[in-house]
């Protein structure tokens with residue numbers, strides 16, 4: 001595993017668990033609004049941590065941590081993600097996986113082997129605007145098909161999951177959420193995440209978002225009937 005670091009303690013990343021969050025390096029998307037450019041653009045990565053060091057840390061926290069949240073970057077692009085998670089499960093830890101959904105084959109293996117306890121998947125935008133929103137061109141259309149497959153897999157998995165969208169004024173319009181609602185209708189949980197313009201992958205995005213506003217409360221009000229649970233994260 002190529003790890004970009006870990007946050008020793010989190011009480012919010014893994015719902016209901018005292019956890020640590022581990023960040024993997026590299027991603028299959030190039031979302032201009034990405035807040036972790038150093039995890040996506042490997043040239044910016046400067047603090048690579050070894051897997052050995054991470055497991056040594058876990059050993060020290062034995063009995064104190066209940067779970068590990070694996071995030072990125074995109075964890076499912078790591079060739080040894082399955083073995084990594086097996087090692088966590090052997091240590092009795094619950095595993096939450098954050099994913100952008102580009103590797104449904106990996107998700108399927110993890111779900112079938114009961115290696116993940118919670119999945120959080122990003123829904124970047126409605127399908128027609130998806131590739132543009134993640135910084136890719138139309139020639140990457142197969143990736144969108146894979147994302148759609150992941151949505152289906154997760155919704156049918158029977159394990160706890162959530163979908164979430166970082167709502168970026170200028171990239172999202174209110175009507176996009178009608179399309180997203182049709183797509184993931186009936187989902188167990190859907191969260192809107194407020195966009196914060198701080199460190200981002202593509203500084204040019206700031207021109208697009210300038211003076212734009214989008215009302216998260218209104219989107220929630222209009223669409224929450226489609227989900228078992230819906231919330232806003234600020």
Ligand code: SF4
Nearest residue numbers: 027029031034073100
């Ligand atoms: S926000 Fe986009 S580019 Fe950044 S880690 Fe997530 S999927 Fe990758």
